[in-house]
Amino acid sequence: MSITLAGRVAIVTGAGGGLGRSHALALARYGARVVVNDLASAACEAVAHEIRAAGGEAIPWTCSVTDREGVFAMVEGVVQRWGGVDILVNNAGILRDRTFAKMDLDDFALVLDVHLMGSVNLTKAAWPHMRDKGYGRVIFTTSSSGLYGNFGQSNYGAAKMALVGLMQTLALEGEKSGIHVNCLAPSAATQMTEGLYSEEDLRGLSTDLVSPGVVALASENAPTRTILLAGAGAFEQAHVTMTQGIYVGDAPDAADRIEARWADIRDRASEVVPPSGAAQYSHEVNHPFR
Numbered sequence: 001m002s003i004t005l006a007g008r009v010a011i012v013t014g015a016g017g018g019l020g021r022s023h024a025l026a027l028a029r030y031g032a033r034v035v036v037n038d039l040a041s042a043a044c045e046a047v048a049h050e051i052r053a054a055g056g057e058a059i060p061w062t063c064s065v066t067d068r069e070g071v072f073a074m075v076e077g078v079v080q081r082w083g084g085v086d087i088l089v090n091n092a093g094i095l096r097d098r099t100f101a102k103m104d105l106d107d108f109a110l111v112l113d114v115h116l117m118g119s120v121n122l123t124k125a126a127w128p129h130m131r132d133k134g135y136g137r138v139i140f141t142t143s144s145s146g147l148y149g150n151f152g153q154s155n156y157g158a159a160k161m162a163l164v165g166l167m168q169t170l171a172l173e174g175e176k177s178g179i180h181v182n183c184l185a186p187s188a189a190t191q192m193t194e195g196l197y198s199e200e201d202l203r204g205l206s207t208d209l210v211s212p213g214v215v216a217l218a219s220e221n222a223p224t225r226t227i228l229l230a231g232a233g234a235f236e237q238a239h240v241t242m243t244q245g246i247y248v249g250d251a252p253d254a255a256d257r258i259e260a261r262w263a264d265i266r267d268r269a270s271e272v273v274p275p276s277g278a279a280q281y282s283h284e285v286n287h288p289f290r
Contacts, residue, residue, distance in 0.1 A: 003219045006031035009082045010218065011074070013065050013122060014092030016043025019141075019188055019207045023089050026211035027218060028056035032087060035078050037061045065092045065118030075125035085126045087137045087218045090119035090163075100154040108155040115141075115159035120166070127179075136179035137218045140167050142227065143185055147238055160185075164227060164240070171225040172276060180224035182217045185238065186210040187231025209233045241271040242280065247289040 010027045014020040016038030024034045028051040036048045036058055044060030051058035059081070063070035078085055094114050096107035119140055130136025145153045146160025164183055171181040188207040213230040216222065227238040246264050248257045258265070274280060 003215060003221075004031050005087070005215070005218060008032045008086040008218070009035070009078060009084055010087035010089065011035040011037060011061075011078065011085060011122065011126070012089040012091060013037045013118065015047055015089075016040045017047075019186055019210060020089070020091040021047050022207040022211040023091060023214045024058070025051060025054075026208075026215050027087065027089070028054070028058060030215055031056075032218070033057040033082055035059055035061050035074070037063065037065075037074065037092070039064055065090075065121055066113050068121050071118075071121040072125045075122070075129070079129055084133055085129050086133075086135060087139075088122055088126055089139045089141075089214055089218070090122055091141050092118055093141065095153075095156060097152045097156070099152050103155065108158075111155040112159045112162070115156070116162045116166075119163060123170070127174075130174075130179050131177040134178045136174065136177070137222055138167075138170065138174070138179065138181040139214060139217050140164075140181070140183045141186065142167075142183040144187070144229070147185060147227070167227075168225060168240075175224065180217075180222045182222065182224060183227045184210070184213055184217065185227060185229045186213075187229075204232045206232075239273050241268070242274050242283065243268055243271045244288065247287040249290075 005027060008031070010032040012020050012024040012027065012034060015024040015036040020038070024036050024047055028034045034051055034056065036044045038044045039062065041060065041062040044062050048058040048060040061074050063074055065071060075085060092114060094111060096111050098107070123138055140163040142163050143156065143160040144150070145157040146164065149157055167181050167183045174181055187205055188210050189205045209232055210230045213228050213235055217228060229236040229238055243266060246261050248254045251257060
């Protein structure tokens, strides 16, 4: 193995089972000291024991990612014990699936709180330690439901796409401090997918086949501002792009021109991946068809 995480300290949320467990075990195999975080104390203990039995270093830590004080206490405890935090895998999540028309707004808010604010809480707690050290690897768990939509998952999709926006900005802000920030969009058979897909659909979607992507995103040579898709041993990258579009200026029939030229607006020839949000304004003010 050319990648080594020896000496690195990783926190994995939702690590008591499913994807989080696979991520924690994989990071430990590559030498990281792992904090196994989950709501279920017995599950935390079991995964930490599994890592130690294989010769690795791990400690369990039980708290909800929505408990801001608990999350900050976890990070401070880890820093005191192991001297810092190098890798964050924001994996904890829940589902409350219903169509938007039938969804209770409390369920919408709860999903946002766990996925989005839970990730914000942990990252905010660890960020100053990473910045002071000049090194960090932050991984947010997004989803194709956020990137492309999925019926009955408006809350989940909104939370997952919000994490992409968070990643895009934190990658820019962390660059000068050696903090790389990326997203992982996994496809895997977990407790969260039970009842959503058939056994045939989920065949081959082992969580263990996703975790090599986490190891790569946690490594010293990891990219930044990358959305890595992973499932069944396959890996792809998603991009948020901008087309060249059209220019209509202040024409009195601007809306009609837009309606008539949707094909030109969506034409993906010469599309770009903007380096930041400012690229939109620059492109529009200096439009090539102006």
